[in-house]
Amino acid sequence: MAADSDVDFDAIYVGHVARLVRLAALLGAEDPEDVAQEAFCRLYAARARVREPELMAYLNRIAVNEVRSRARRRRVAAGKHHLLPIADASPGPTGERTAVLAEVARLPHRQREALVLRYWLDLPYDQVAEAMGVTASTAKSQVSRGLKTLAVALDEEDA
């Protein structure tokens, strides 16, 4: 962070929290607001060493890690269920959106992470990889595999 004053922290919070809540929701978090709050708690603790250009990547990575951790705990508690529900609190979803999101929710968690980071946040592969804690080639292959699975499930042929 450029400066570690509460004024700067507040501005960063206001500027990023909605995006982080939505990211956590798309990744399948049951409590996306809580994931975002946890990410900002960590940022607050680490604010002295997180520089401004790294801020978004830092928050993305914490959010991805946090959703992943909570999903693992849920799987253990529920007897290792493989699928995660997509958290969609919006009224009146379209049929097309519902169908696509339902298939996204059935993907292995890593593929889902890769697709959301790539196609919702529009991140380049190196930043997708950074958020996921993997190499760029792994991120690319997860995107590719996720798209293929989606294409088959949604009767597409052009993936």
Add this chain to the structure above:
Amino acid sequence: MTRIEDRLRSALTEAADARTVDVPLMRAELDERLARPRHRSRLLVAAAAAVLLVGGGLVAVQVLRDDSPADSASSGEVDDEFSCPFTEHVDLSGGQDEFLPDLVGRTPAEVAREYDAARWEFVVDGDTARLRLGNEDGTLGSDTRYRRHDGEWHMTTSEACSNGTSVTPGSDPLRLGLHGNRAKPAPEFGADKEPVLVDDRPVYAGSGLVTDHRSLYVAPCGAGLCFATSSQDAIGDRMPMTGRVEILGTMCWFFVPDTLVGRASPYALLVAWDPSGQTTEFTASGPGGTYDGVALTDPSWDGSKVWLALVPTPPAEVKLLARLYDHEGFRPAGPLVDQSHAPVRCD
């Protein structure tokens, strides 16, 4: 862009846009959260770091104490070496996410809590560190090494106990007896016959920690033969006996599902009874070959013994041939009891 990419992007954008976020309310909640005891220490550390910034180079160390641990820490002692029969190297590339003890943004205690590790030890040695997650009895479940880079611990290698592979599922899986470090305590059979351990085998999660651990005991109980798991599980079964040398049948329920090979019950346990201790050999023949049984007894059993043979569950249509020999019998001419068990089903 392909059509599937287009559909995906639209669906994600619609879903995200439809989600409302009450930023002022969340900001107020965050303030409350930061003021709670858990985060107070973080604030104090951050404040200490800010003060030390004036004095120079200790800042990084002070911040790392909280967010990326610089100090060794532990919760109970964990063995230094693996005692499980199989280990495997964890894929750190993210190809599988069953187990990934990532310390970026997390403390060792949080990692241990996530994987339900009863014990853990985090040892820092300069710019390298080691996190060992352990079971309740202190046995080592996983061993992960880290290297510090830009103030964060990055995983370099991770090794964890495993159930073997589908090619080699477990340690000598058809051998009865102790497979782990120690068995759970014997149950109370309510008779004057002492229980004898039949088998004990732990099942490992992706984290290398034991998720299921059953100890099976047997003892004569009146006109039957009683099987039971440890007093902590209290699962039991009873096979009726006639009092003669006989093959009592098969049992499947004790051996937990082996998800590695995708079958519900990979083994069947053939059981024979010898009230006078005259028999010398027990075999079970199935599609994969002939399997030798083991005899169990105890001084309190008055000379009787039980024969047990663990075999891979054969296909439903295949019969098993079980044979008991006495000391005058010679294979293949004269088994004392020659019994075809058909078809064994362990669904």
